[in-house]
Amino acid sequence: MIFYLSFGVSAMDSFPRLCCANAMVDSEIIALTQEDLGKLIKFDADLYFVILQSLTRKIRMLSYQIQEMAFWEAEQRIIHMLLRLTADFGTTTQDGIKLSIKFSDQELAGLVGTCRTTVTKTLNCLKKQGFIDKHYRNYTFTRPLLT
Structure with a gap:
């Protein structure tokens, strides 16, 4: 219960x-x-x-x-939301911290009050820098976003 x-x-x-x-x-x-x-x-x-x-x-x-x-700038809000989601829904794996929930760029945009294109651009930048690995709606954080 x-x-x-x-x-x-x-x-x-x-x-x-x-x-x-x-x-x-x-x-x-x-x-x-x-x-x-x-x-x-x-x-x-x-x-x-x-x-x-x-x-x-x-x-x-x-x-x-x-x-x-x-x-806060939109990029800061996106990163902070990702940190909160990692703390609440992250599971440590050999590849990094994997989120146990799935969401679209549009849903993340709604959570932080910005547009989908800003979220997509920010996530692509984080992926290019090696912070996240994103496949469809699955996210794995391969390095800490903050140290």
Whole structure:
């Protein structure tokens, strides 16, 4: 059984959610009304703390994304996203660090707020310099992007 607790601002106000999710495997979903959640929080300090931590992480992540979008060049954002993906989804192999997820140049462009051609150009440059090996949507990092 996997326990996943994620709260956004929609759990605390009456506005509609900004996004949705789809279960990739058979799942049991339990929904709480805002009123029920409020009652639980009043009686469980640990739950309150977990929710506070979740919201704090989201604020920190969004603040960092705003900073990246405002002050970093597209190439920097692409490399930083690749580093994050490597940390979260990378597996060490004899050839380097291989990502266990697949994505297109367009999907990566959407993640970092740039166009597909900039992503393709940056990835081709990294490949030419020997940092990555890319076959279709499979990525292996053959040398560290940062030292």
